[in-house]
Amino acid sequence: MNCQAKFVFTDDFMRYKFRDDHPFNQLRVTMTKDLLEKEKVLGKENILEPRKATEEELKLFHSPKYVEAVKRASEEGLSEDEGLEYGIGTEDTPMFKGMHDASSLLVGSTLSAIDAVLDGKTEHALNLGGGLHHGFERKASGFCIYNDGAVGIKYIREKTNYKVLYVDTDAHHGDGVQWAFYDDPNVCTFSIHETGRYLFPGTGNVNERGLKEGYGYSFNLPIDAFTEDESFIELYEYAFKEIVEYFKPDIIITQNGADAHYLDPLTHLCSTIKIYEQIPKIAHDLAHEFCEGRWVALGGGGYDIWRVVPRAWAQIWKVMVTGTPFSGALPEDWITKWQEHSPVVLPGVWNDPPHPYKEIPRKQEITEKNKKILQNCMQFIHNQKNFDSTT
């Protein structure tokens, strides 16, 4: 299977940079692009130059006051106290010069990806510069200033009458996007993430199902810390299929954070690169089956930018255009190029080694708990089905 797809990229993604030692590092996108080029699956004809989002577009989701504050922070004209009110100037999202432009570009890159798919120029589009799912209407948080996913979905709803399914596989709960459409029955959000008991942001419970008309259009699977591949994929695949059948979307937006990997420093899940082969594969299949192929994939978290993110993200593109993931050795010239910048030894192959971490003693208990979560989350759809079949 060969599909048309666009890869949104500009070197200016790198301008979204808080500090040298900040975990959020857009070098990941450049490394991924380089890896795909060296694998010869990404050419100039695939690249889509992004545009900047206009202020009007930002305000589809963000409050004008907040946009104003970010602009002032950009020019170093926002005091510390003023900043804190908007979540700017914290350790997570420090102020930096030009932050408004850099953030508008990330939103614009998601809009460019959406435009390409809506205009029918391409079936799929990948924007690894986006996926900043923690941004709130009037608050920056969790490394996110503007929420490109939320703005993008508002934009789709403005331009079309498409029903939008948002699927978030970042290890952190996709809270910003969820709350943005919590009472909207035309936008369904689905997030699978590590339980919020310890991990930021703490929300994403099964019982967060939406509000008013939007009730039943928000799905959450908070999985246990130390969850491994099989359990993750089992839950994701089952829930995703059920939700697509129930909601019948016209377009799928995925947020592809790559921080559920066992090497990720910020989270406590234990998956390997295997889930990053399956995540795009299932999204790809379902987009073709239900949405005439309309699928926009975004980046997101991912804090082991050397050993994990480039491999995980390259698989999204590979699956998008060919339907199958990479395997075997990584291109040697890629390893040589990036090894000198990396503080850790880069992997030599696409797959992770067998048994890469110490055995998880509570594996069975974790698997069982996750199954319960899945049942609980799907109960709503199952009830609906029973109801429909009896009436």
Place this chain on the structure above:
Amino acid sequence: MLVEEVMKTEVITLTPSEPIETALKLLNEHHIRHIPIVDSSNCVIGIVSDRDVRDASPSILDAPSDGSQLKKPIQSVMTSPVISVHPLDFVEEVTSIFYEHEIACVPVMKNEQLVGIITEKDMLHTLIQLTGTHVQSSQIEIKVINKPGMLPQVMQVFGRRKVNISSVLIYPYKPDSQYKIIVIRIQTMNPLPTIEDLREAGYEVLWPKMPGMTS
């Protein structure tokens, strides 16, 4: 935290002579479980719960009845006297009252007048606020020796980082009473620098565990 900050001020009440069926209707309509009974000067003289009312209703297992029981005045089934609290009482005291008397609701009285109501649900809401789990945050658990001065020492470590604390809880460490657990929720997605600081300062961080570590 004071009762007046937590209580609901819109209270659904009945007068003693109204029939039981009115109470049944109000309980169902408003999804509530308690109704204070007040006299003409708005002083609480009794209270009925959904169970009091159901006990007075005909059983669904019996032969259909004419419902005459439900025409009786509510004062025939109300509980009296009523345990009440003052708006300036502490919510902690309300918790103790609920626990000791095994009840789930108290009217709030001021100058012999009903001014509000507090239920179990309001207390659980308060508990959620206290734990700080309703706002974006990461949780860190630290095991410390149970002696004076530990909390300020730990807090100093947090103070050095520009990170807002949304809640602090302290509870006993069950396996060994010489220790306590401090649970802190901080508003950051990246607790690693703070955890490193804590470890460097010699504290035992029970959670989060480092990647690759198992419980």
